[in-house]
Amino acid sequence: xxxxxxxxxxWARDGLFRCDxxxxxxxxxxxxxxxxxxxxxxxxxxxxxxxxxxxxRRKIMEGYEVLAPxxxxxFGLPAENAAIQRGIHPRQWxxxxxxxxxxQFREWGIGLDWSREIAAxxxxxxxxxxxxxxxxxxxxxxxxxxxxxxxxxxxxxVLANEQVVDGxxxxxxxxxxxxxxxxxxxxxxxxAQALLDDLDGLTEWPERVRTMQRNWIGRSDGVTLRxxxxxxxxxxxxxTTRIDTLGGVTYVVLAPEHPLVxxxxxxxxxxxxxxxxxQQMRNQRTARQADPDLEKVGFDTGHRVxxxxxxxxxxxxxxxxxxxxxxxxxVMAVPAHDERDFAFARKYGLSIRVVIRxxxxxxxxxxxxxxxxxEAYVGPGTLVHSGQFDGLANDxxxxxxxxxxxxxxxxxxxxxxxRRG
Numbered sequence: 001x002x003x004x005x006x007x008x009x010x011w012a013r014d015g016l017f018r019c020d021x022x023x024x025x026x027x028x029x030x031x032x033x034x035x036x037x038x039x040x041x042x043x044x045x046x047x048x049x050x051x052x053x054x055x056x057r058r059k060i061m062e063g064y065e066v067l068a069p070x071x072x073x074x075f076g077l078p079a080e081n082a083a084i085q086r087g088i089h090p091r092q093w094x095x096x097x098x099x100x101x102x103x104q105f106r107e108w109g110i111g112l113d114w115s116r117e118i119a120a121x122x123x124x125x126x127x128x129x130x131x132x133x134x135x136x137x138x139x140x141x142x143x144x145x146x147x148x149x150x151x152x153x154x155x156x157x158v159l160a161n162e163q164v165v166d167g168x169x170x171x172x173x174x175x176x177x178x179x180x181x182x183x184x185x186x187x188x189x190x191x192a193q194a195l196l197d198d199l200d201g202l203t204e205w206p207e208r209v210r211t212m213q214r215n216w217i218g219r220s221d222g223v224t225l226r227x228x229x230x231x232x233x234x235x236x237x238x239x240t241t242r243i244d245t246l247g248g249v250t251y252v253v254l255a256p257e258h259p260l261v262x263x264x265x266x267x268x269x270x271x272x273x274x275x276x277x278x279q280q281m282r283n284q285r286t287a288r289q290a291d292p293d294l295e296k297v298g299f300d301t302g303h304r305v306x307x308x309x310x311x312x313x314x315x316x317x318x319x320x321x322x323x324x325x326x327x328x329x330x331v332m333a334v335p336a337h338d339e340r341d342f343a344f345a346r347k348y349g350l351s352i353r354v355v356i357r358x359x360x361x362x363x364x365x366x367x368x369x370x371x372x373x374x375e376a377y378v379g380p381g382t383l384v385h386s387g388q389f390d391g392l393a394n395d396x397x398x399x400x401x402x403x404x405x406x407x408x409x410x411x412x413x414x415x416x417x418x419r420r421g
Contacts, residue, residue, distance in 0.1 A: 026063065026064050026065070027064065027065050027067070033048060034070070034071040034072055034073040034118075034120070035072065035073065035101065036072075036073050036074070036076075036079070037072045037073075037074055037079070037094055037097035037098045037100075037101055038079055038081075038082045038093075038094075038097060039082070039097065040100065040104070041101060041104045041105070041108075046108070049105070049108075049110055050108065050110065052068075053109075053110045053111055056068045056111055057111060067113065067116075068111065068112055068113050069112070069113050069116035069117070069118070070105070070112040070113070070114065070116075070117055071117060071118035071119060071120070071125075072094075072098050072101070072118070072119040072120060072121075073120050074094045074098070074119050074120045074121035074122075075120050075121055075126075077157075077159075077163055077170070077171060079093065079094050079121075080171075081171050091121075094119075094121060098119065102114070133184075136186060140187075141186060141187045141190060142184055142185070142186055142187070143184070143185055143187065144182055144183065144184050144185075145182065145183070145185060146180050146181065146182050146183075146259075147180070147181070147183060147185070148178045148179065148180055148181075148257045148282065148324065149178070149179055149180075149181050149183065150163070150164050150176050150177075150178070151176065151177045151178070151179035151181075152169040152171070152172065152174055152176055152177075153174060153177060154169065154172045154174035155169060155171055155172055155174070158181065159176060164176050167283065167284075175283065176283065177279070177282070177283055178256075178257065178279070178282030178283055180257075189417045192217050192219065192417040193219070193415075195213075195217055196214060196217055196219060199213055199214060215418075216418065217417055217418065218417055218418025219415060219416075219417055219418075220239075220241050220415070220416045220417070220418070221241065221413075221414075221415055222239055222240050222241035222242075222243065222413075222414055222415075222416065223239070223240060223243040223398075223401075223402045223405065223411050223412065223413055223414060224237060224238070224239045224328065224411055224412060224414040225237070225238060225240070225243070225246075225308065225332075225405050225410055225411030226238075226410055226411065227252055227305035227306060227307070227308070227314075227332070228305060228306050228410075229303065229304070229305055229306075230303075230304035230305060230306055230313040232303065234260065234263070234264075234303075235305075236252050236254070236260065236305055236316065236330050237328045237330060238252065238327070238328055238330045238331060238332045239327035239328050239414060239416050240327075240331075240332055242334065242337065242338075242398075243397075243398055243401045243402055243405070243411075244355075244356070244383065244389075244394040244395070244397040244398045244401060245334040245336075245337045245338075245355055245356060245394075246307070246308065246309050246332065246334075246355075246386070246401055247307070247309040247310055247353070247355040247383070247385055247386030247387065247389070248334040248335075248336050248337060248353045248354065248355035248356075248385070248386075249307050249309075249314060249332045249333060249334055250314055250333065250334070250335060250345065250350055250351040250352065250353055251314050251315045251316070251317050251333045251345070251350050251351075252305055252314060252315075252316050252317070252330060252331070252332055252333060253298065253316075253317045253318065253319045253321075253322050253330070253331050253333050253341075253344075254301075254316065254317070254318050254319075254322060254329065254330050255318075255319075255322040255323055255324040255329040255330070256278050256281040256282045256318055256319075256320060256324075257282060257324040257329065258318075258322075258324060258329045258330060260330075261278060261301075261318055264301040264302075264303050264316065265278075265301060268301065268302055274299060277299060278318060281297070281318075281319075281320040284320060294320065294321075296319060296320060296321045296340070296343060296344050296347065297319065297320055298317045298318055298319030298320065298321075298344065298348070299317065299318055300315050300316075300317055301315075301316045301317065301318060303315075303316045304316065308405065308408070308410055308411075309386055309387050309389070309401075310387065315350075317333075317348075319344060321340055321344065326416075326418060327416055333345070333350075334355070335350065335351075335352040335353075335376065336352050336353055336354045336355065336356075336373065336376060336377065337354075337355070337356055337376050337377055337378055338376050338378070339375070339376045339378070341376070342373075342375065342376035352373060353385055354373070354377070354384065354385065355383060355384060355385050355386050356377060356379075356380075356381040356382070356383065356384070356394050357381045357382045357383070357384045358377050358379065358381050359380070359381050359382070380393070380394055380395065381393075381394055382394070383397050389401060
């Protein structure tokens with residue numbers, strides 16, 4: 001029971017931890033990052049914990065009652081890898097290192113409350129993570145669904161993004177694959193708007209940090225609409241913030257991980273070759289997911305959907321520049337008014353149709369021709385080539401087209417968040 005949590009407090013009726021104290025001193029909580037006990041302390045630990053110790057000591061001298069606990073993040077691959085390399089049980093390796101870390105922290109003179117020590121691998125700790133999961137599950141905030149994961153076929157395990165190095169498993173070097181697995185998700189988006197609203201109250205935070213948080217949550221107001229298959233019983237659901245450009249959709253594009261991909265390829269004459277390409281796209285995303293210069297590649301599935309405004313059939317493509325993690329994993333492509341779609345359409349010879357007239361364009365062209373277009377026009381203007389919506393300012397068209405789709409049962413106004421859950 002060496003690492004049993006020794007909370008000086010009580011569990012409140014609502015299930016939240018509250019400290020009990022009769023002290024009239026102001027309270028200050030120093031929440032340390034819990035290190036991986038997989039070796040020796042190094043200069044990075046010194047940077048983090050010595051600076052934290054400075055804060056703790058200052059707050060004590062200022063009269064605060066300070067809570068500064070310490071714990072150990074002792075689950076996962078780091079402990080497993082070290083134990084495998086040394087041929088010893090991970091428990092022995094982990095607890096030996098915890099003892100070593102504690103001695104080193106004491107030698108550094110770090111002021112920590114060791115009476116509140118915890119370890120993630122101890123039953124006295126993870127029983128509460130299990131309890132917390134059950135509370136979320138009972139309140140409908142945890143659900144199970146299928147989603148792509150980083151899979152190491154050699155270690156036969158799922159890897160976090162941080163455990164994938166240059167597209168390979170950090171443990172064994174095997175090329176990592178994208179695999180669909182059933183897994184648990186927390187509905188963090190249930191609180192996305194509350195998180196955004198509360199950022200305004202954090203007036204002591206630097207503005208750049210609050211901006212980063214807003215971008216991380218990433219609220220987008222738009223329309224979710226359905227493109228019906230051209231004579232086929234399937235639909236592609238897309239989310240867009242530019243419904244005013246709907247008349248300019250000349251193709252629809254799916255993420256490689258989209259569940260429709262396998263269905264649409266079932267009768268494709270080059271199915272085996274294309275499935276290999278899809279898998280390559282998925283694996284490539286794992287290896288270079290943060291690379292903005294990743295070359296855009298894709299292929300035509302051979303299927304078509306109908307543009308709701310023009311009624312014309314447009315091809316359904318699969319491409320590596322569409323993310324399953326944002327929106328619906330499918331994009332209505334408008335090459336004339338989106339830079340990524342423009343580059344992709346030019347590369348593969350896809351149709352480009354201007355539907356927003358540039359008010360500053362030369363009078364002889366009125367900004368309506370795609371011929372000679374050197375880049376996508378993403379600014380404001382008036383709708384053209386959009387049927388009954390011609391002549392509307394594009395901001396007014398957003399509301400009008402959204403209402404029109406809603407009335408036809410083909411779409412509705414939606415709020416989407418970049419932060420998924």
